[in-house]
Amino acid sequence: MSGSLPSNTNSNTNLDPNLTSNPGSTFGSNDGLNNGPNDGSAELLYSTRLSGGKHWSMRLRRGLSLQLRDVKGGANVGMVFYNTADLRERYNAPDTLKCQHTFYLTRGHCLYSDMGRIFASVLDDTLGAHETMCGNSSREQVDRQYGARSYQQDRNAWHQNGHDAFMVELSKYELGRRDLPANVNWFSKCAVREDGGIDFVDGYATAGSEVSLRIEMDCLVVLHTCPHPMASAKHYPHTDVGITLCHAPPMATDDVCLNLCDENRRGFENNRLYHLGSSL
């Protein structure tokens, strides 16, 4: 490898001092919320909860930490990333997997864009394996499996599907079906047999399961809480997902994501190059 030493990366992947100098100012600190779930020292900037079958998108700044929590067990969170400065740069599952020689995502892994950069890294994970190859539920599949329930019938408890949920959010940025890459499905695991057969692992995510991401470059995060397309549940899972934002702790030289493999050192070096000249 060349030119990608931890000492270089350490000094260039830190927090915005302007943000840390005035903690809590963005979202207010008087909402009665406690500290972030994985780090008692991280001040909670924002907290919300989505029930199953919902969708959301938000721009997240580099240096933030995003925590997802499966409140009741059995949740699924579909997620994709785009570069806010150029939406044509987006999460790339094949590059993410082959750069780190893995089929699953867990602690230490980085989520790569199609331009060789790192959108986010997985700082913590209580589960150990999340899949990023099986895509989304569709309206046809959800209707077939759980029964067709329209908004007119059920209002907030209707049976939304992952594909439509992504299309709704993507359209807000004038993105469409052509722009949707293979997504992450947090909290969902698909086992692979020797012959390549894929089996959804039922009951994998238990209540309280958590994943913590560190945002490595400014990005648009698009997510939904619709069921995994291979889930075998008979009833539509309206499971709650907790979402919190904190400042990520500064990256240390022994950082688990940086040091997972030489590939990640080079990925962080690409991020350093991308941010050259910026104030962060």
Add this chain to the structure above:
Amino acid sequence: MARQSIDAGDYYLARLEAGDTLRIVDLEGNQAADTLFYAADDPTEHYSACNTLREQRNLYLSVGSELRSNENRCMLEIVADTCGRHDTLGGACSSESNTVRYDLDKRSMHACRDSWMLAIAEHPDFGIRKRDISHNINFFMNVPVTESGELTFEDGISAPGKYVELTASMDVIVLISNCPQLNNPCNGYNPTPIELLTWNQ
């Protein structure tokens, strides 16, 4: 029947009508043909690796595999395959991912996505843009997942003369990069030509 040889490092861009068959031949063995498909009438509908492998409940492509679009429609079906297994997990090489996978100094080495970029730049009439360059098939490539969940790039299981045949279920655009990669065993460190044959049933 049309017959065309494509050197490693070059691309193939063509339209197939519904019912047409495409045969891709690995002339010298251990080559990788990085392939994308688009609906000819509206290329915002493209091949979806996720929908394809989820619907068939298997990671590997072979005879009987229906290649599905992002609308979960069958675009083509694999009707013959003397190789036995093809990859759709690993995606294509790019100069950007080469910096991560191999060395920061590999940026200037030729890569599949660069071939695709040239293809869409030279053929704007096909209506394919950078944002449409998505998750492809690697014909003749062997990317098994181990029991512990590792993704491995193995020596190809292909050999000289092995081929795969696909019949189009709808009018499609085919975009192939004949992989120029020199840094991994996907093509035995020795990129070689492929041959493409197309015919009507």
